[in-house]
Amino acid sequence: xxxxxxxxxxxxxxxxxxxxxxxEQHMGHRAMYWxxxxxxxxxxxxxxxxxxxxxxxxxxxxxFSPECPNSSLLxxxxxxxxxxxxxxxxxxSSQEATGGNGYTFGSGTRLTVV
Amino acid sequence: GENVEQHPSTLSVQEGDSAVIKCTYSxxxxxxxxxxxxxxxxxxxxxxxxxxxxxEKKDQRIAVTLNKxxxxxxxxxxxxxxxxxxxxxxxVxALRAGNMLTFGGGTRLMVKP
Numbered sequence: 001x002x003x004x005x006x007x008x009x010x011x012x013x014x015x016x017x018x019x020x021x022x023x024e025q026h027m028g029h030r031a032m033y034w035x036x037x038x039x040x041x042x043x044x045x046x047x048x049x050x051x052x053x054x055x056x057x058x059x060x061x062x063x064f065s066p067e068c069p070n071s072s073l074l075x076x077x078x079x080x081x082x083x084x085x086x087x088x089x090x091x092x093s094s095q096e097a098t099g100g101n102g103y104t105f106g107s108g109t110r111l112t113v114v
Numbered sequence: 115g116e117n118v119e120q121h122p123s124t125l126s127v128q129e130g131d132s133a134v135i136k137c138t139y140s141x142x143x144x145x146x147x148x149x150x151x152x153x154x155x156x157x158x159x160x161x162x163x164x165x166x167x168x169x170e171k172k173d174q175r176i177a178v179t180l181n182k183x184x185x186x187x188x189x190x191x192x193x194x195x196x197x198x199x200x201x202x203x204x205x206v207x208a209l210r211a212g213n214m215l216t217f218g219g220g221t222r223l224m225v226k227p
Contacts, residue, residue, distance in 0.1 A: 033214070040220075041219075041220070042203050042217035042218060042219055042220050043158065043203075043217055044217075045214050045215075045216070048214055056214065090157065090158070097214075098207070098213055098214075099146060099205075099206070099207025099208065099213045099214050099215045099216075100145065100146045100207060100213070101146070102148050102160040102163055103160070103215060104160070105150075105157040105158050105159070106157060107156065107157045108157060
């Protein structure tokens with residue numbers, strides 16, 4: 001299995017809703033990432049997990065809450081989002097938490113906040 | 115922090131022509147330089163990468179060249195085809211982000227048949 005799987009593919013949520021994005025990989029990668037991508041912009045790093053521990057939080061608002069239940073799974077819990085949080089949320093993984101390897105990206109969750 | 119500048123932002127070429135996209139970076143300690151291709155509505159996919167101990171790497175119609183002294187690296191696509199149309203991103207490990215990959219602004223390549 002050489003893929004990163006993200007669910008759901010699309011999500012529409014209200015500003016008072018609570019939802020979760022899920023990411024899964026079975027490549028034995030020990031680093032997992034959340035990136036946010038707005039239209040016509042590059043991916044921007046949000047969080048990095050290394051060996052199931054949060055190692056980097058790029059000053060992301062607390063309405064985004066990551067969780068890594070085990071080495072294969074990564075969640076992003078969403079609560080009280082704003083319309084400007086609408087974006088493509090990409091999960092990625094790599095063998096180690098470093099910029100020295102290529103990342104494998106999932107297909108993303110396209111989030112719309114209404 | 116790491117600045118990653120990518121040029122041009124858009125590039126239109128005729129099918130069969132070559133395309134070159136350039137990326138400049140600021141941290142001389144950077145040692146890994148990947149290129150990603152993102153088709154409309156799809157995930158970024160790694161298409162080629164180079165490490166700082168080599169100056170050029172080729173994979174069929176694509177190549178990456180690295181000039182460490184000048185701190186820039188370039189993506190070269192020869193004999194372009196319509197399916198090469200996509201947004202291409204360079205990336206560099208950014209010290210300010212724990213050495214995680216930071217992406218350039220992207221280049222929208224359009225290959226006209």
